Each structure stands twice: as C-alpha cells, then as structure tokens.
Amino acid sequence: MAQPAWLNISIYEAGIIPIVYQQVKCWRDGGVRFTITGSNYFEVVLATYMAESGSIKSISVKGTNTGWMQMSRNWGAIWQGMSSLEKQAISFGVTSTGGQYILFQDVIPACWQYGQTFSSWRQFDYYN
Secondary structure, X not given: OOHHHHHHHOOOEOOEOOOOOOOOOOOOOXXXXXXXXXXXXXXXXXXXXXXXXXXXXEEEEEEOOXXXXXXEEEEOOEEEEOOOOOOOOEEEEEEEOOOOEEEEEEEEOOOOOOOOEEEOOOOOOOOO
C-alpha cells in the first residue's frame, strides 16, 4: 500500500508505521490443495486453500520409496524438498501455525507431472 494511503489509516511515528496482525477464522469449501513444481533433483510445493487454523508451520514429505523428509520454506507459502520423488505417490504431513497436524496420505498419485495441482478432502479446524 502506498504511503499516502497508510497515513490515512495509521499513526506515523518516526518513519515507522505500526501494524497489528490478527488471525481470523476462514472457512473453505473443499480440502487443502498441493501444486508441485521443480526438477529431477528437487520438488517445490505450494499448499493452498488452508482454512481456519492459519498458515503452515512445517511440512514433511514422503514418497512411495522413501522415508519422511522435512521440507524447508522457500518463500511465503512455497516449500522445497531436496529429493527425487518422480514416479512415486507422495504424502504430506502438515502442521499448521494453530498447532494442528494432518497427514495427507498419497494425496499425489505416482503418475504426477510437474505443474499439476492435486486436491485433498481434508481440511484444518480452527483453534484459539
């Protein structure tokens, strides 16, 4: 937002505009969606349609032929894993900032291709 607009809605003090963030309930129809991109040596995952509990605190990934591996935050809601999971069904373990953990078992089938988005039927609950 441009500075003139900020000055209309906030108090300007020594070049700093204080911002207060508040988590609010958000309902979504349908489950969490996973978009997978990357290359042969790494996967980049965008998890969207996170409802109610907030954003993602951590994600673990597991292929059909691998154990669980922790993913790292790349940028914003994008997570990356340094592994080759091609031709494997993929599961995710997602912990929300609200503290809820959901296992998305085989949410991505073994026949996936980069750039595809897959929907689950599971969704987060709201916790105070």
